[in-house]
Amino acid sequence: MDIPRHWRLRKQRYALVGEVCDNCDAKLFPPRDICPDCGEEAKTLYSFSGHGEVYSYTTVYDPPVGFEESAPYTVAIVKLDEGPLVTAQLTDLEEKEVEIGMPVEMVTRKLRSATDERGMLVYGYKFRPILNASLV
Template structure:
């Protein structure tokens, strides 16, 4: 079978760096590449750096795992609202299920998302974690 490399490569940098799309006309932002603004239909959409911090808009602890996550769970999935209002779906790591809350501040983390197989390519990308306390 053809490895998934092309599909992963197409989006890798956006997932690594949390790049998003922003409409030049109406300012609507979204994660993932778009050539047409989903809000106003303008074709003036540019790639922008999205903020690396936000808060949890909603979350769930996934116990019933998809095949790709065999043995990994339970894990926390959330919709994160970034500082600029952009929402995205991400795993919350370095956080115990009993500690996650709506409104909790989180920051960008770079993590392994999965792999094609033991022999195949490895997928990396964004997850979010509670902000590391600083002294």
């Protein structure tokens, strides 16, 4: 359920829309309305490129309810090219060995399955390896 909650987050989930600080130009994701760098209000929307690199990663074997279908899955903190860190699953890894510093790009994927017959599927961002980083 939680339909309005997921609907409110659609810009962030589907398009990595964060904010930019009008005062110091810091790029913020997730949006937080007050710039952590300078303390000024930061409400101007800003779309991130979706490119970044792996800052750290691990595998979840004991998933929470709703994520059993995808377990085991790899999660990471990704450092976006514009600066912020974002937490997300890695996907489309196939046999690729993940390492810190690996270039990745955002894709939209199913995040979790419905926990009951009235539940909803939640879609959102994950990150996948850039197959040939030099072409980007």
